[in-house]
Amino acid sequence: KEGVQYYRLDEIRSHDGASARPWVTRGTSVYDITDWIPAHPGGDVILRACGGSLDPYWDIFSIHKRKDVYEILEEYKIGEISPHDLVDGKLPAATVPDPFIADPERDPRLKTLTARPRNAETPSEGLSPFLTPTPLFYVRNHMWVPPVEPNEHSLTITLPSGDEKTYTLEDLKSRFRTHTVTATLQCSGNRRADMTRAVPDKGTNGLQWEAGAISCAEWTGVKLRDVLADAGLDLASPGPDAKHAQFEGAEAYGASIPLSKVLDSQGDVLLAFGMNGAPLPADHGFPLRVIVPGNVAARSVKWLKKITVSDEESTTQWQRRDYKCFGPNVAKPDWSKAPSIQEMPVTSAITGIQRPEAGGKVNVEGYAYSGGGREIVRVDVSIDAGKTWAQAELMGDEGKGSKSWWWKRWRFEIPDEGDEGGEVLVKATDESYNTQPEDYRGIWNQRGNLSCAWHGVHVGPGE
Ligand code: MTE
Ligand code: MO
Numbered sequence: 001k002e003g004v005q006y007y008r009l010d011e012i013r014s015h016d017g018a019s020a021r022p023w024v025t026r027g028t029s030v031y032d033i034t035d036w037i038p039a040h041p042g043g044d045v046i047l048r049a050c051g052g053s054l055d056p057y058w059d060i061f062s063i064h065k066r067k068d069v070y071e072i073l074e075e076y077k078i079g080e081i082s083p084h085d086l087v088d089g090k091l092p093a094a095t096v097p098d099p100f101i102a103d104p105e106r107d108p109r110l111k112t113l114t115a116r117p118r119n120a121e122t123p124s125e126g127l128s129p130f131l132t133p134t135p136l137f138y139v140r141n142h143m144w145v146p147p148v149e150p151n152e153h154s155l156t157i158t159l160p161s162g163d164e165k166t167y168t169l170e171d172l173k174s175r176f177r178t179h180t181v182t183a184t185l186q187c188s189g190n191r192r193a194d195m196t197r198a199v200p201d202k203g204t205n206g207l208q209w210e211a212g213a214i215s216c217a218e219w220t221g222v223k224l225r226d227v228l229a230d231a232g233l234d235l236a237s238p239g240p241d242a243k244h245a246q247f248e249g250a251e252a253y254g255a256s257i258p259l260s261k262v263l264d265s266q267g268d269v270l271l272a273f274g275m276n277g278a279p280l281p282a283d284h285g286f287p288l289r290v291i292v293p294g295n296v297a298a299r300s301v302k303w304l305k306k307i308t309v310s311d312e313e314s315t316t317q318w319q320r321r322d323y324k325c326f327g328p329n330v331a332k333p334d335w336s337k338a339p340s341i342q343e344m345p346v347t348s349a350i351t352g353i354q355r356p357e358a359g360g361k362v363n364v365e366g367y368a369y370s371g372g373g374r375e376i377v378r379v380d381v382s383i384d385a386g387k388t389w390a391q392a393e394l395m396g397d398e399g400k401g402s403k404s405w406w407w408k409r410w411r412f413e414i415p416d417e418g419d420e421g422g423e424v425l426v427k428a429t430d431e432s433y434n435t436q437p438e439d440y441r442g443i444w445n446q447r448g449n450l451s452c453a454w455h456g457v458h459v460g461p462g463e
Contacts, residue, residue, distance in 0.1 A: 004079060004080050005078060005079030006079060006080055006081070006082040006083070007030050007078075007079055007080070007081060007082060008082045008084065008085060009081065009082075009085045009095060012025060012030060012051060012052070012081070013051045013052065014051070015032070015050060015051055016050050016051030016052075017044075017047030017048060017049075017050040017051065018047075019050070019051070020034075021034045022034060022037065022047060022050035022051070023050060023051065023078075024046075024049050024050055024051075024052070024053070024054045025052065025053045025054065025081055025091075026053070026054045026055060026058075026073060027055070028080055028081045028086060028089070028090070028091070029077055029079075029080060029081075030077070030078055030079045030080060030081060031073055031076040031077050031078065032076055032078045033046070033050070033073075033076050035076070036072070036073075036076055044252065045143075045251070045252030048099070048251075048252070049097075052095075052096070052097045053091060053095075053096050053097065055096065056096060056097060056098065056099055057099060060099065060116070060117060060143060060144075099143070099144040100116050100144045100145070101144075101147065102144065102145045102146060102147035102148075102282065103116070103118060103144060103145045103282075103283075104145065104281065104282040104283060106118065106120065106135075106139070106283070107135035107136060109123050109125070109126070109135075109136060110122070110123065110135075110136060110138070110139065111123050111210075111212060113207050113208070113209070114207070116144075117141040117142060117143050117144060118139050118141045118145075118283065119139065119140055119141065119207050120138060120139045121138045121209055121210060121212030121213050122136050122137065122138045122212040122213075122214070122215050123136065123212065124212075124351050124352050126212070126215070127211070127212060127214075127215075127351040127352070127366075127367060128351065128352055128365065128409075130216060130395070130399075130406070130407075130409055131182075131216055131217060131218060131276060132215035132216050132217060133276075134217070134275055134276045134281060134284075136215070137215040137217060137275075137284060138185075138187070138212055138213050138214065138215050139283045139284075140187050140213065140297070141283070142251075142253050142318070143251045143252060143253065144251055145251075145282050145303075146249070146250035146251040146303050148250060148286065148287060148303060150169060150286075150287045151169075153168070153169055153250075153287050153305075154166050154167060154168050154169075154305075155167045155172070155271070155288060155304060155305065155306070155307065156305070156306050156307070157227065157228065157231040157306075157307045157308075157309075158306070158307070158308045158309065159228075159231060159232055159233055159242075159309050160239060160241035160242050160309055160310065160311065161232070163231070163232050165230075165231040165232070167227065169273065169287055169288060172221075172222050172227065172271060172273070172288070173222075173273065175230070176222035176223070176226050176227060176230070177222065177223075177226065178220060178221070178222060179220070179221065179222065179223055179268070179270060180218055180219065180220045180274075180400050181218070181219050181268045181270055181291065181293055181399075181400055181401040181405065182216065182217070182218050182219075182399025182400045182405060182406045183216070183219055183268075183291055183293035183294075183399075183401065183405040183406060184214060184215070184216040184369050184405065184406050184407045185214065185215060185217075185291075185297035185300060186213065186214040186296065186297055186344060186347075186369060187209065187213035187214070187296075187297050187298070188296045188297075188298055188323050188341050188344070188449045189206050189207055189209050189213055189447075189448060189449065189451070190209055190211065190212075190213035190214050190347070190451070191209065191210065191211050191213075191347065191349065191451040191452065191455070192204055192206055192207065192208055192209050192448035192449075192451050193208040193209060193210050194210075194440070194451055194453065194455065195440050195443075195444060195448050195451040196208060196448060198439060198440035198441075198444075198453070199440050199441065199444045202444060202446070204444075204445075204446060204447065204448025204451075205446055205447055205448065206447055206448050206449075211349035211350075211351060211366075211455065212351075214367070214369065214407070216399075216406050216407055217275050217276050218275070218276055218277065218399070218400065219270055219272040219274065219275060219291045220270075220272060220273065220274030220275075220277075221270040221271045221272035221273050221274065221288075221291065222270065222271050223268070223269065223270060223271075224245070224262050224269040224270065224271055224290065224307075225262050225263060225265070225267075225269070227271060228245075228262065228307075228309065233309060235263055238259065238263065238309070240311070241310070241311040242259050242309050242310075242311070243258065243259055243310065243311050243312070244256045244257065244258060244259055244309070244310050244311070244312060244313050244314070245257055245259050245261075245262050245269075245307060245308075245309055246306075246307065246308040246309075246310055246313070246314040247290050247299070247301035247304055247306070247307055247314070248301070248304070248305050248306040248307075248308075248314075249285075249301045249302055249303040249304060249305065250303035250304075250305045251303060253301060253302070253316070253318065254301065254314045254316040254318065254319070255298055255299045255301055255314050255316060255318050255319050256299070256310075256313045256314035256319055257269070257292050257295060257299050257342065258342070259309060261292065261295070261342075265402075266373075266402035266403060267293075267402070268293045268401050268402050268403070268405065269290065269291070269292050269293070270290070270291040270293075271288060271289075271290060271304065272285075272289055272290070272291045273287055273288055284302060285301075285302030285303050285304065286303070288303070288304045289301060289302040289303065289304050290304050290307075293373065293401060293405035294343055294371050294372045294373040294403065294405050295342045295343055295344075295371065295372075296323060296341045296342060296343075296344050296371070298318055298322075298323050298341070299342065313340065319340055320335060320336075320340070321335045322447065323340055323341045323449065324338040324339070324341060324447075324449070325338060325341065325445050325447075325449050325450055326338055326445050326446075327445075328441065328442060328443070328444040328445065330445070330446075331446065333446075341449060341450065342371075343371035343372035344369075344370070344371035344450065344452075345370070345371065345434065345436075345450055345452050346368070346369070346370035346371075346374070346376070346428050346429065346430045346434045346435060346436055346452065347368070347369055347370070347428065347436060347452035347455075348366060348367065348368035348369070348376075348379060348410075348426050348427060348428035348436065348455060349366050349367060349426070349455045350364055350365070350366040350424060350426055350455055350456075350457040351365060351366045351367060352364070352365045352366070353365075353457070353459055361413045361414060361415060362413070362414040362459055363411060363412075363413055363414075364381070364392075364411065364412045364413075364414060364424055364457075364459065365409065365410065365411040365412070366409075366410060366426060366455070367407040367408065367409055368407060368408050368410060368426075369406075369407035369408070369428075370428070370430035370431075370434065372403075373401075373402070373403025373404050373405050374403075374404065374430040374431050374432050374434070375403075375404035375408075375430060375431045376394070376404070376407070376408040376428050376429070376430055376431075377430060377431050378391060378394075378428065378429040379391065379392040379394060379408070379410040379412075379426060379428045379429075380392070380426070380427050380428075380429070381412045381424060381425065382424075382425040382426075383414060383422055383423075383424055383425075383459075384422075385423065385425070386425055386438070386454070390412070392410040392411060392412040392426070393410060393411050393412065394408050394409075394410050395408065395409040395410065395411070397409055404431075408428075412424075412426075414459065420460055421458065421459050421460010422458070422459065422460060423456045423457065423458050423459070424456065424457055424458075424459050425454050425455070425456045426454065426455050426456075427454045427455075436453060436454055437452070437453050437454075438453060438454055439453050439454070440453050
């Protein structure tokens with residue numbers, strides 16, 4: 001074509017995320033996006049695609065597949081990929097990067113919702129023990145598992161003063177006291193499918209998790225407050241600009257928590273390198289993640305690279321948008337008007353039903369959990385639609401940590417299920433006497449967050 005500038009793939013590759021002028025391709029077009037990067041709403045994540053094709057990334061971030069985004073990109077077009085590098089007018093598959101190259105093999109027993117990125121819930125058998133077997137721990141990845149070299153991995157901490165300090169993994173392991181904390185992680189979308197079924201006229205947006213976007217493990221690491229003190233933060237008077245601890249993962253995910261949670265000597269916020277007595281697996285943040293016990297799992301940032309102590313919350317969409325709740329009447333939320341979810345409300349679920357071979361009693365079991373380290377004090381079960389209740393037996397599990405950061409397992413025997421069986425309902429109460437709402441109409445929100453109404457499962461012959 002007349003006047004078209006063509007570029008070879010070798011040259012495009014040299015304009016990667018580390019170069020002075022990063023380029024990307026989309027289809028067969030080439031763009032110099034140097035001037036767009038500072039304005040990119042998703043931040044630096046776009047650098048990952050530079051030097052190659054945007055297409056596999058836009059397949060993940062499907063938000064980009066819109067006319068206005070295409071138009072913005074067109075402003076930066078500088079030419080076309082040379083026909084010498086195309087086969088049948090297209091880039092050969094081998095030259096298109098696979099963002100998921102470092103994703104590990106997964107246990108086939110996990111219940112997969114999406115494979116790329118990996119989102120999978122713990123199956124019933126994994127919800128039964130107090131500590132979830134690591135291969136069955138639920139996985140919630142917004143993007144790919146970032147490739148990391150443990151020997152090269154480091155953590156940089158920036159304080160409001162501008163002071164910066166970088167730690168290798170070895171520094172963290174050798175220079176600080178190691179602690180082990182038992183903590184349940186729960187996704188804000190756990191049990192979203194229940195809300196969707198209960199309010200079918202409105203539905204919810206997001207992954208349709210059943211009751212398995214929750215798991216419990218023993219985490220080993222060093223206390224973030226110890227490391228912040230070493231980095232130069234005055235824990236007793238951190239100053240007016242020290243309000244939030246922002247965390248960044250190696251792929252692009254980020255979130256923050258109030259600094260008060262870190263400073264609390266009973267807050268138990270860990271920089272964790274161990275899970276259930278072994279190194280963290282790739283899916284759960286290898287080699288380093290933050291564990292924020294008692295808070296929504298979205299704050300426990302995996303593949304941790306950077307911590308910034310700041311006067312404001314993390315600016316990511318995961319802090320400022322997605323993980324918030326609004327009234328059931330709100331269709332288009334003003335995101336700035338609600339606080340980010342941190343401590344989650346009390347919830348419970350039925351996760352297993354064991355029926356004896358010939359008649360007899362039916363054993364029902366499940367979990368109950370509350371945020372903020374609030375211990376579960378009671379689990380109530382009803383087999384007559386909530387007219388009468390009885391108490392389930394709480395298992396005596398005890399974890400490690402300053403507060404009750406872990407779930408409580410419970411079991412209940414149904415004396416006689418009758419000929420037809422029926423619905424078993426469960427609700428839990430925490431130490432602050434918070435309890436679960438009866439149904440979903442009053443807590444419905446479009447994102448389907450904090451879906452925590454009474455849980456019901458049909459139990460009966462033939463189930
Ligand atoms: N950290 C990074 N870097 N990337 C992510 O996608 N997902 C968050 C949180 N930390 C996420 C992350 C969310 S929403 C949840 S629920 C938990 O990780 C899930 O932790 P898990 O995969 O170890 O169960
Ligand atoms: Mo989550």
